[in-house]
Amino acid sequence: MKKINILLLSGLVIWGTSCKKFLDINQNPNDATSSTPQLILPQAITGTASQLNGYNSMGAQFGLYMANAGGYGAFGETVTYEFSSGYNSGRWPGMYDVLEDLQTVIDGSATDESLKFFNAIARIMKAHAFQKLVDAYNSIPYSEALQGQKKLQPKYDDPAVIYADLAKELDKAIADINAAQAATVKPVAVKPTQDPMFGGDMNLWKKFANTLKLRIMVTGNGKATFSNKNFDPAGFLTTDALVNPGYVRDVNKQNPKWQTWGFSSTGSDGNKAWMPSTFILAFYTGAKLKDAGRGRAIYYKYPNTPTNRLGLEGSSIESSPSGSFWLPSDNRDGKTAGSATGVLKGPEASMPILTAAESDFIQAEAIEKGIITGSSSDAFSAGINASFKYLYQLPDGTSAISSDSISTLVAKYLDDNSTSPLVNFSLATSPAQKLEAIITQKFIALNMINSEEAWNDYRRTHYPTLNNANGATGTQTFASSQSKSTRADHLPTRILYPGTEGAYNSTNVPKGISPFTSLIFWAQ
Known part of the structure; x- marks a missing residue:
């Protein structure tokens, strides 16, 4: 039976799960053997949020946002990049576990017109999960996946083909929502308790699907062929896609990111072996850019937050404080409900999906590449504003400061960096400069929020710009000082397939994969 590490929705009991071990011969007659799409969907959405906590940590720990904390050693593969099949192996089964739930929802609602909305949501989330897997592993089981005992050894599909099909599936899901909304006999509405991300608002689901499709097309631009380059009139997300099934400070009921990096439900410290990288803090303190507004919202003791470079160890580096460096100095008590700004916020805060x-x-990037029309400058400015707004949001969704105060902080940021094309978009005149500005600002906005997306962006664009020379400082590069990578940037290219694939699907799993030379299909 699958493990569930989520907070059950208020007033909702999950009586069954969507999968079981093939060799599990022990059966409890008091346990239900089946469930319904209405019960499984909220579990799958919340499970996605839990899995993204691991993806965020992986992206951050490759040096972009995190480094070794003082007094801690034995970082091993993380600092050498000589990955084994066991390194970050949880990313694979965790996301496929979520996909099994989503497929159960899809199969259980496929022929029931009353469950059209549930079916569409599950298909949208399925596309989201498969993109995460492709971006981590490249070729993966897709067309033959999720068939249980019917296909125990699924083939691995071409990642560019998967990308193209994900875009098609998102189009189909949106079309089904539109048709259901226009139907004379409406499908069953999705209740807020059944949708911990958008509360059953199907218009927001269409925006989310559009945005996922755009991300797929931008990431795969020039490497995958998309049959439909148009988007639904619903448009793209202008609000945060956040999951919250009712997180509270209690055992196994906290926001997963808070549980990992903040405090446990009893108030004990989370993971203290990591601290901010010197590279990322330079974008706040003035070494690269000045950003006191967001720096104060995120970091402990800002602007005097201790930092390190990945791969450097030693007791001279300040050890982590109680809690985390990613908590402002005025919120250090893990025993009470959180009221912090920044990226952790509190045990009851929502988990960001996008x-x-x-x-x-x-x-902004899509406009520059001609995928959609509009003003890339306006989208760029909106991104900076939205980043400030999210960071000053409290766990309950309200803002710690007024909208006027946020506008003042944004104006200060623009003024302090008025001569930098990374902030003043009008100074970025060439396509390369514009792309660098967009990706660098996105890199800042994704800091410890969805770090894996920043890692994906670096691998495909090589922005933010690094100094690749031997002896480069932690301000100049986020590559580990102990890197064994043979690449010019001294970084890895990917993680390896988990050992379970070699053991149980050895005929199909790609061979000869290297963390230094094997690229995701969209990478350079």
Whole structure:
């Protein structure tokens, strides 16, 4: 039986799960053997949020946002990049576990017209999950996946073909929502308790699907062929896509990111072995850019937040404080409900799936590449504004400061960096400069929020710009000082397939994969 590490929705009991071990011969007659799409969907959405906590940590720990904390050693593969099949192996089964739930919803609602909305939501989330897997592993089981005992050894599909099909599936899901909304006999409405992300608002689901499709097309631009380059009139996300099934400070009921990096439900410290990288803090303190507004919202002791470079160890580096460096100095008590700004916020805070800031920067890049029309400058500015707004949002969804105060902070940021084309978009005149500005601002906005997306962006664009020379400082590069990578940037290219694939699907799993030379299909 699958493991569930989520907070059950208020007033909702999950009586069954969507999968079981093939060799599990022990059966409890008091346990239900089946469930319904209405019960499984909220579990799958909340499970997605839990899995993104691991993806965020992976992206951050490749040096972009995190480094070794003082007094901690034995970082091993993380600092050498000589990955084994066991390194970050949880990313694979965790996301496929979610996909099994989503497929159960899809199969259980496929022929029931009253469940059209549930079916469409599950298909949208399925596309989201498969993109995460492709971006981490490249070729993966797709067309033959999720068939259970019917196909125990599914083939691995071409990642560019998967990308193209994901875009098609998102189009179909949107079309089904539109048809259901226009139907004389309406499908069963999705209740807020059944949708911990958008509360059953199907117009927001269409925007989310549009935004996912745009991200797929931007990421796969020039490498995958998309049959439909148009988008539904619903448009793209202008609000944050956040999951919250009712997180509270209690055992196994906290926001997963808070549980990992903040405090446990009893108030004990989360993971203290990591601290901010010197590279990322330079975008706040003035070494690269000045950003006191967001720096104060995120970091402990800002602007004097201790930092390190990945791969450097030693007791001279300040050890982590109680809690986390990613909590402002005025919120250090893990025993009470959180009231912090920044990226952790509190045990009851929502988990980000795709923020409005990321949506804006995706649009800015898409406009520059001619995928959609519009003003890339306006989308760029909107992304910066949305980033400030999200960081000053409290766990309950309200803002810690007024909208006028946020506008003042944004204006200060623009003024302090008025001569930098990374902030003043009018100074970015060439396509390369514009792309660098967009990706760099997106990099800042994704800091410890959806870090894996920043890692994906670096691998495909090589922005933010690094100094690749031997002896480069932690301000100049986020590559580990102990890197064994043979690449010019001294970074890895990917993680490896988990050992379970070699054991149980050895005929199909790609061979000869290297963390230094094997690229995701869209990478350079």
